[in-house]
Amino acid sequence: MEASKSKKQTILEAAAExxxxxxxxxxxxxxxxxxxxxxxxxxxxxISGKEEILQTICFQNANRFLxxxxxxxxxxxxxxxxxxxxxxxxxxxxxxDFTSITAFxxxxxxxxxxxxxxxxxxRRDYELRFKxxxxxxxxxxxxxSVDTTIALFTIISAVRWIYDWFKPNxxxxxDQLEEQIERILLGGLGVKGV
Amino acid sequence: MEASKSKKQTILEAAAExxxxxxxxxxxxxxxxxxxxxxxxxxxxxISGKEEILQTICFQNANRFLxxxxxxxxxxxxxxxxxxxxxxxxxxxxxxDFTSITAFxxxxxxxxxxxxxxxxxxRRDYELRFKxxxxxxxxxxxxxSVDTTIALFTIISAVRWIYDWFKPNxxxxxDQLEEQIERILLGGLGVKGV
Numbered sequence: 053m054e055a056s057k058s059k060k061q062t063i064l065e066a067a068a069e070x071x072x073x074x075x076x077x078x079x080x081x082x083x084x085x086x087x088x089x090x091x092x093x094x095x096x097x098x099i100s101g102k103e104e105i106l107q108t109i110c111f112q113n114a115n116r117f118l119x120x121x122x123x124x125x126x127x128x129x130x131x132x133x134x135x136x137x138x139x140x141x142x143x144x145x146x147x148x149d150f151t152s153i154t155a156f157x158x159x160x161x162x163x164x165x166x167x168x169x170x171x172x173x174x175r176r177d178y179e180l181r182f183k184x185x186x187x188x189x190x191x192x193x194x195x196x197s198v199d200t201t202i203a204l205f206t207i208i209s210a211v212r213w214i215y216d217w218f219k220p221n222x223x224x225x226x227d228q229l230e231e232q233i234e235r236i237l238l239g240g241l242g243v244k245g246v
Numbered sequence: 247m248e249a250s251k252s253k254k255q256t257i258l259e260a261a262a263e264x265x266x267x268x269x270x271x272x273x274x275x276x277x278x279x280x281x282x283x284x285x286x287x288x289x290x291x292x293i294s295g296k297e298e299i300l301q302t303i304c305f306q307n308a309n310r311f312l313x314x315x316x317x318x319x320x321x322x323x324x325x326x327x328x329x330x331x332x333x334x335x336x337x338x339x340x341x342x343d344f345t346s347i348t349a350f351x352x353x354x355x356x357x358x359x360x361x362x363x364x365x366x367x368x369r370r371d372y373e374l375r376f377k378x379x380x381x382x383x384x385x386x387x388x389x390x391s392v393d394t395t396i397a398l399f400t401i402i403s404a405v406r407w408i409y410d411w412f413k414p415n416x417x418x419x420x421d422q423l424e425e426q427i428e429r430i431l432l433g434g435l436g437v438k439g440v
Contacts, residue, residue, distance in 0.1 A: 072352065073355070074269060074271045074272075075268060075269015075270065075271055075272050076269065077268040077269055077271075077272035078268070078269050078271035078272035158266065161267070196429075196433070198426055198429065198430060199418060199422070199423075199426050201418075202418070202423060202426045202427060202430070203426075203430060205407045205408075206404045206407075206427055206430050206431070208407070209403045209404050209405075209406055209407040210400045210403050210404040211403075212403055212406075213399045213400075213402070213403040214399075224393060224395075224396070228393070229393075229396060232392055232393050232396045232397075233396060233400055235390075235392065235434070236392060236396070236397060236400050236431070236434035236435065237400070237430070237434055238434075239390070239433055239434040239435070239436060240429070240430035240431055240432075240433040240434030241430065241433070242433060
């Protein structure tokens with residue numbers, strides 16, 4: 053059971069990589085079988101097809117972000133620290149699990165309904181919760197007055213390049229990277245001495 | 247001559263849209279001919295193939311960014327205003343010309359050498375020039391001390407979501423959008439009273 057689950061994760065990650073390099077449409081189950089060194093017939097023991105892979109990647113990651121959000125919402129900390137924790141969440145998921153990029157970039161568009169609508173709803177829920185925290189920070193005088201939608205997308209996008217760029221052997225450590233990005237983004241919201 | 251040039255631009259934009267929706271690999275010349283309502287044989291009067299389209303999109307946009315950069319470098323303004331002008335350049339190109347997103351997101355990966363190396367070189371040139379301006383701003387005491395690479399990618403990524411999101415009928419105008427993003431990003435570099 054555990055071994056099969058881990059095989060599935062391997063397949064998901066290989067699929068996410070193929071989706072990035074070739075696009076979802078151009079990736080065949082045969083390409084995927086080759087990538088994970090399985091026969092196509094064995095691949096179907098783990099996964100029913102491309103659509104299931106895309107669904108799993110998208111919902112696994114949407115739920116991960118939402119679970120992180122709900123945990124952060126409950127913490128007895130101010131909004132500045134909540135935004136910091138959310139930036140940390142995005143950086144952590146992006147660097148730990150490659151498939152999250154696939155879900156949050158363009159590939160979710162290839163979902164079909166009802167999954168497409170359900171995914172958009174989860175994303176919208178996440179975005180609204182994020183905006184509420186920014187708004188609460190503005191109301192509490194922690195942040196300068198900015199449009200919460202613009203602030204939200206600026207923050208989310210600003211951490212999205214990390215996966216493409218960050219390699220563990222770079223001169224800068226993950227902690228330094230995170231600290232600097234937090235400083236730029238929270239400084240941008242008017243927080244002093246981040 | 248003019249008419250044919252404009253037809254070519256229509257083809258480039260339709261191609262960029264198909265590349266985004268299906269990926270470069272999965273887009274056929276037939277798909278493209280359908281999208282611009284031409285027969286495949288007529289399409290070849292305008293363009294030699296997919297590779298030419300991708301090359302044109304990538305180099306047209308790389309040159310556009312570099313030309314904008316060189317013009318901004320020469321202006322007799324401080325580094326804060328240069329970074330502001332660069333943010334404006336990115337927003338302007340992203341909202342005016344859809345194909346720029348294709349060039350700057352993933353599709354450039356599908357170029358073949360020598361074009362791939364040449365494109366990477368242009369991009370690297372652009373990034374180095376951008377980082378020099380950030381460094382000059384730090385040296386002049388305009389910005390707080392940040393890692394210039396992190397600041398660069400944070401700024402470039404932070405303006406990348408606009409195309410996906412901004413529609414002229416939104417409650418917020420393009421000018422307001424730009425002003426707020428500038429405030430967040432320059433505030434993040436420690437500039438007071440942006």
